[in-house]
Amino acid sequence: MAPDMLLALLWKALVQTIHMVTVAGFIGTLIGLPIGVFLANSGKGELFAAPMTNRIVGLVVNATRSTPFIILVVAIIPFTRMIAGTSIGTSAAIVPLTIATIPFVARLIEAAIREVDRGLIEAARAMGASRWQIVTKVLIAEARPGITLALTLTLVSLIGYSAMVGAVGGGGLGDLGIRYGYQRFMPEVMLAVVVVLVLLVQAVQSAGDGLARRFDKRNRHG
Amino acid sequence: MLAIPTATPPVRDSATSVVPEASLSVPTMVAFQGVTKRFADRGGQGEFTALAGVDYTVPKGAITGIIGRSGAGKSTLIRLVNGLEVPSSGSVLVDGVDVTGLDENGLRSLRRQVGMIFQHFNLLSSRTVYDNIALPLEIAGFDRRAIKARVQPLIDLVGLSDKSGRYPAELSGGQKQRVGIARALSTEPKLLLSDEATSALDPETTQSILDLLKAINRDLGLTVLLITHEMEVVKTIASHVAVIDKGLIVESGRTFDVFTRPAHETTRALLSGLAGTKVPEAITRRLKPMAGAGDRVYTRLTFFGATAEQPLISRLMSELGSDVNIITGTIDEIAGEPYGSLVVSYAADPSVTVRADDFYRQTGLSTEVLGYGA
Numbered sequence: 358m359a360p361d362m363l364l365a366l367l368w369k370a371l372v373q374t375i376h377m378v379t380v381a382g383f384i385g386t387l388i389g390l391p392i393g394v395f396l397a398n399s400g401k402g403e404l405f406a407a408p409m410t411n412r413i414v415g416l417v418v419n420a421t422r423s424t425p426f427i428i429l430v431v432a433i434i435p436f437t438r439m440i441a442g443t444s445i446g447t448s449a450a451i452v453p454l455t456i457a458t459i460p461f462v463a464r465l466i467e468a469a470i471r472e473v474d475r476g477l478i479e480a481a482r483a484m485g486a487s488r489w490q491i492v493t494k495v496l497i498a499e500a501r502p503g504i505t506l507a508l509t510l511t512l513v514s515l516i517g518y519s520a521m522v523g524a525v526g527g528g529g530l531g532d533l534g535i536r537y538g539y540q541r542f543m544p545e546v547m548l549a550v551v552v553v554l555v556l557l558v559q560a561v562q563s564a565g566d567g568l569a570r571r572f573d574k575r576n577r578h579g
Numbered sequence: 580m581l582a583i584p585t586a587t588p589p590v591r592d593s594a595t596s597v598v599p600e601a602s603l604s605v606p607t608m609v610a611f612q613g614v615t616k617r618f619a620d621r622g623g624q625g626e627f628t629a630l631a632g633v634d635y636t637v638p639k640g641a642i643t644g645i646i647g648r649s650g651a652g653k654s655t656l657i658r659l660v661n662g663l664e665v666p667s668s669g670s671v672l673v674d675g676v677d678v679t680g681l682d683e684n685g686l687r688s689l690r691r692q693v694g695m696i697f698q699h700f701n702l703l704s705s706r707t708v709y710d711n712i713a714l715p716l717e718i719a720g721f722d723r724r725a726i727k728a729r730v731q732p733l734i735d736l737v738g739l740s741d742k743s744g745r746y747p748a749e750l751s752g753g754q755k756q757r758v759g760i761a762r763a764l765s766t767e768p769k770l771l772l773s774d775e776a777t778s779a780l781d782p783e784t785t786q787s788i789l790d791l792l793k794a795i796n797r798d799l800g801l802t803v804l805l806i807t808h809e810m811e812v813v814k815t816i817a818s819h820v821a822v823i824d825k826g827l828i829v830e831s832g833r834t835f836d837v838f839t840r841p842a843h844e845t846t847r848a849l850l851s852g853l854a855g856t857k858v859p860e861a862i863t864r865r866l867k868p869m870a871g872a873g874d875r876v877y878t879r880l881t882f883f884g885a886t887a888e889q890p891l892i893s894r895l896m897s898e899l900g901s902d903v904n905i906i907t908g909t910i911d912e913i914a915g916e917p918y919g920s921l922v923v924s925y926a927a928d929p930s931v932t933v934r935a936d937d938f939y940r941q942t943g944l945s946t947e948v949l950g951y952g953a
Contacts, residue, residue, distance in 0.1 A: 480701035483661055484715040484766075485690035487683075494714065498705050574746040575704045 358543060366533060367549055373447050374529040374557070377522065378515045380451050385458025385515075386508060392418070392459065393466025394492055404478060404488055418460040427521050429453050434525070450527025454518055462511050469503030470496050502573035509565025513558050520554075530554055607672075608770055608802040609637035609660055614669035616655050616826075629655040630666070631826035637819075639674075642796050642803040644817030644834070646810065646849060652826040653806040657772050660804065661693045662686045674769060691719055694763030698775035700755040702747040702762075709734065709743045712761045719766060733761040737791065753784035760791060764799075771795070773805035777812055789816050810849055814838060814913050822846045834914040839883050840945070858922055858949060859907055866950025870927040874951040877906065878935075881945040882919035891942060892921075898938045901931050927951055 358366075392414065398404040399411040424432070430453040437452040438444045473496055481495045497504065520531020530550050538547025616630040629652045637643045647653045658664040659671045662678050671678045673689060681689060702711050712733055716726045734743055737757040747755055756776060763771055773792070777785040793816050796803050807813060813820050813834060820838070821831035824845040830837055841847045858879065866877055882891070896903050908921035925931055939946050 474699075474701070476697060476699055476701040477703060479663060480695070480697060481714075481718070482663060483690055483693075483695040483772075484718050484762075485687040486718045487687065490718050494717065495703065499703055501705060572705070574706075575748050 358537075358546060363546060363549060366537070366546070367530075367553060370528060370530045370533040370550070371553060371557075373527070374516065374519050374531075377447060377451055377454055377519045377527065377529060378512060381454035381458050381519075382508070382512050382515055384451075384455045386462050386511070388455075389459040389462025390466050390504075392463040394470055394496065396463060396467040397470035398492075398496075404491060418463055421456065421460040422464070426453070426457055426518050427524060429457055430522060430525055437525075445526035447528050450519070450522035450525055450529075453525075454515060454522065457518060458511060458515060461514065462507065465507035465510060466500075466504060469500040469507050472503050473499045502569045502575075505565055505569040505572055509562060509569070512561050512565070516554065516558055516561070530557075605638040605641070607636045608639040608674060609804060610672040611635045611656070611659070612670045612672070614656075614659060614666045614671060616652070616659070616664065617667045628826055630659075632669070633823075633826070633828055635821055635828050635831060637802065637804050639802050640796075640800055641819055642792070642805070642817045643819040643821070644813035645804070645806045645821045645823055646808065646813050647806075647823035647845075648808060648849070651823045653808075653823050654774065656823065657774055657804065657806045660770070660772055661690050661695060691715070691766045692768050693770045693772060694766065694768040695772040695774065696756065696759045696763050696776045698778045700747070700752075700759045700779075702755055702758055704747055707744050707746055708739055708750070708758050711747070711758055712765055715762060715765045729765055729767075730761075733764055736764075736795075737761045751784070752780050753787060756780065756784075756788050757791065760788075760795070764795070764801075768801070770802045770804065773803060773807075775807055776805065778807065778809065785812070786815075792816060810838075816914075818914050822849065835883065835916045835918070838913045839881060839918055862906055862922070863949065866952045868950060870951040874927045874953060875904070875924040876927040876932060876951055877922060877924045877949040879947045879949055880919075880921045880923060881947075882921070883913075883916065883945075891944065892923075894942075895923075895935070895938055899925055899931050899934055901926050901928075922949065924952075 395405060396411065396414060396418070399407045399414075401408045421429070430450075433453055433456060434444045437449050440452050441449045443449050477495050477499060478491055481491045486494065519527070519529045520534070522529065523532025523535055530553060534547050534550035537543045538550060611633045614630055614633040615628070617626045617628050619625075620627055631652075633652075633656060645653050645656060655664055659666055660673060660678065662681065666679060670680075673693065676689065678686070678689065703714065706714065709730055712730045713726045716729060721729070734740055737760055739754060739757055739761070742750065742754065747758065750758070759776070771792075776792075777788050780788060789812065792803060792805075795801055796816075803816075805812070805817065817834050819832070820834040821828045822837070822843060822845055823829070824843075830841070830843040830846050837846060838850060841850055862877065867874075870876065880891075892903065892905070902925065904924045906922040906924055908919070910917065910919045912918065925935065938944075
């Protein structure tokens with residue numbers, strides 16, 4: 358393949374991947390974060406104690422997470438059509454990606470919030486903080502390094518998932534690699550796709566790590 | 580020669596009484612009335628009784644210590660005061676307001692009048708010293724300027740003027756607790772609750788934190804209620820003490836009275852670790868309950884009171900006309916009052932002991948015969 362043609366294909370696929378990952382990541386986090394906060398604080402005797410709801414939400418989250426992504430993509434096609442108006446293309450692919458992101462983010466946020474010392478919740482209650490203030494001023498503020506790492510991991514996983522939405526015409530780097538690199542036997546395309554993906558993941562991970570380090574004031578010296 | 584201050588021992592209610600004299604004259608800050616607290620067991624079966632009916636009043640303006648072993652119920656008790664725990668029955672009054680009757684809003688405004696400090700400090704790692712102290716004010720809705728006007732003097736008060744922009748991870752344990760204290764004071768509370776605040780600190784740091792609490796109590800007139808398992812803490816700063824065991828207050832009163840004449844076995848056991856109250860084992864081991872020929876009597880003399888300093892030991896010697904051996908002894912301070920304990924021995928001869936007993940009666944010395952031996 359001519360280099361300029363390869364570059365054009367790569368660029369288009371990269372834009373599609375970034376488009377899908379950012380939109381699905383953003384909406385998924387918007388919905389997944391409160392669910393994660395809820396899961397971390399709704400056990401018996403906790404801040405938003407609702408053990409029954411906690412169990413049901415946990416069950417739904419687990420069910421979604423254990424469904425293989427490619428099956429999720431085809432299983433929710435009617436839902437995708439309802440939301441996106443179509444079941445093929447990049448915009449349509451964002452729907453299953455978002456659905457898969459929500460429980461993923463929720464569990465990671467839950468873990469990050471659970472890392473926050475319970476003593477801080479008690480201290481905040483003793484100060485007269487409302488539950489909303491405890492969530493915003495204590496839990497999320499204290500879990501910020503963990504949340505940042507969780508969202509980094511989410512983006513990296515989304516980049517991986519997005520490779521599968523070629524199945525519904527979602528496009529993106531993974532799709533490019535399968536169609537040109539594998540099905541048309543063009544190893545140079547496959548190699549280029551892999552290199553771009555590695556660089557992309559590396560960039561996201563480094564940015565996330567750096568940000569998390571900046572937020573983390575727990576192990577400062579000097 | 581020791582110059583021992585003497586006085587008639589302070590009069591106290593019968594030792595088992597749990598009604599502190601404070602309730603008779605001094606205004607009350609916190610009143611526990613028939614408070615019980617039961618928790619469901621881990622397994623969900625059965626119940627665990629943390630508090631089995633506590634009646635106790637905490638005097639206003641004083642430092643009161645509640646002491647007990649771990650699991651005695653003291654953590655539960657202090658958490659009832661600011662509504663972190665709700666009693667199963669009974670009521671808790673803070674400055675006349677029944678905490679158990681408050682709704683969420685009422686509870687939040689009460690908590691702004693009650694500061695709390697913790698064993699593990701519970702500072703936000705993501706906030707600087709300044710921002711940690713500012714947190715209760717942010718929560719209460721103060722604006723930036725009002726917050727600054729409150730926080731800056733508090734940072735100076737606790738001696739952290741140069742650490743304002745530091746994060747907790749950069750501070751020592753003692754400095755962290757100072758931040759905790761400043762934070763607890765930021766909403767200008769009338770009551771400060773201290774939950775084992777010095778238990779994670781070394782002795783020297785403990786002393787400096789206790790000094791700070793004492794100064795706050797004195798200068799701001801703030802009532803302090805602290806729980807601890809360390810007798811030293813109570814001895815050093817608390818003017819009043821309550822001993823809690825198995826969910827009940829078993830003894831209470833002025834710290835000096837309770838510590839110098841402990842009536843309950845739990846109090847005695849807790850006190851046994853205190854320097855000067857325990858007779859060395861080397862001595863107790865060779866003592867017999869009955870006097871044999873040529874034996875000496877081993878007696879513990881206890882001195883307290885701040886009045887009339889008299890050279891009692893030299894008078895005892897001349898009174899007995901016999902030599903007096905000083906075995907062990909200590910002069911100490913309990914809640915700011917001098918206290919002495921001395922173990923002496925002299926001939927168990929009746930002619931000597933009769934004169935000794937006379938002398939004790941005349942001077943009002945509190946004594947205890949430990950045993951007889953060579």
